Amino acid sequence: MPSRQTLTIVIAAFNEEASLPEMHRRLRAVLDGLDADTSVLYVDDGSRDGTWQVLQSLASDDPRVQLLRLARNFGKELALTAGLDHVDADAALVIDADGQDPPELIPQFVARWREGFDVVYGTRTQRDGESWLKRFTAAAFYRVMSRLSHTPIPPDTGDFRLMSRPVLDALRQLRERQRFMKGLFTWVGFRQVSLPYQRAPRLAGGSKFNYWRLWNLALEGITSFSTVPLRLATYVGLLTALGAFGWGLWIVARTVLWGDPVEGWPSLMTVVLFLGGIQLVALGIVGEYLGRLYLEVKQRPLYLVSEAKLPR
Incomplete structure (x- = not known):
């Protein structure tokens, strides 16, 4: 692989006006030192606060910033789909807007990609800032999925991952409405490798996924990838x-x-x-x-x- 490639960071945001400035400051510092042509694609998933205004301000200050604003709140899975559909780069890296997934790890993701892996996914070794109940239910969900589904979904793994161009092209062929992205990322196959990391607390605000939404997401995952x-x-x-x-x-x-x-x-x-x-x-x-x-x-x-x- 040539030493210099193009990379797009995809971030789906819903009511994240408080965390986005600090998140982008950290992200910008990482991208400035990265040996690649980079861009950042923010997807506003129908936010009801000042998220879109904050994103417009970031775009005016940083020419690498690209923006998508969805017509309403479609949910994180579809917001990620919209972002990945609009990536025109050699690879895309998905990261959350709340800062729990540290952008300082991006060079390690890129290094593993350049070793020849098509998917580099972050595996959480520790989940700071989350209650014991959320950690327990998350661990239980991944274990249940591993037994019910023929698609091996890595445990303790979220959306924090880098995907190469062939993987992005494969994902664009999957147009099902009820989407469980963690399963789709695995289903397409290709060479995949884990990158362990410690998840940090949120930069600001609270999680948009309450237990009811997490339960519905679990139903999506089970019914999408298991009969x-x-x-x-x-x-x-x-x-x-x-x-x-x-x-x-x-x-x-x-x-x-x-x-x-x-x-x-x-x-x-x-x-x-x-x-x-x-x-x-x-x-x-x-x-x-x-x-x-x-x-x-x-x-x-x-x-x-x-x-x-x-x-x-």
Whole structure:
């Protein structure tokens, strides 16, 4: 690989006006010392604070800054998709706007890329500034995904990663609406390598991902890359049906042999409610997959751009 390549840093921002100035100051210092032609593409994901004004100010001070403003809040996964779709460079590096992923590690990512790796992803060895519950649920999610999905998703790995041009071209072919980017980054394959690092606390503000949004993201990941829940619902339904059939045979045999006074209201209600609950759970799992099919067949655009400042 030639010593000098082009690299674009992609940053999706939603209500990050407080952290962006310091984040860009650190990023600018790193890029100034990097042996590559660099640019920074900020994607404003429909922010409701002064994020867009801050980004415009950064662009006026730094000619390397490019801007995309989405028409509304489409979510981080689609904001990243919009940014990666507009990258015209030899490689792109995705990093969060809150400063938890240290931009000072970018030279190490570039070094591994120049060794021949197509994807260099950051693996968190420590997650400072996060509660024990969030660390526990994140670790549990990655472990569950590794068992349910045929696509091996690296544990404790977020969106902080560098991708080469072939990987970006491959990602552009994946236009599914319900997107779990961590899975898509892995699914495309190519030569991938981990870069361990310690994640820092946020520069300012709080996380936009509350536990409800994290739960929905987990559902996206599981239903996008695994059909195990559907198979599990089938097995649970089959075992429940066999159990109910056996219980019915026992009731018939007991009645024939010993008779049966009119009793059993509690046991009857218990069985009915149990079977009804199993059926509703199975229907809910099927509904999750059916809802995703419904969104896919409408073929709406993944995102809409309202304003842009890009190189001509």
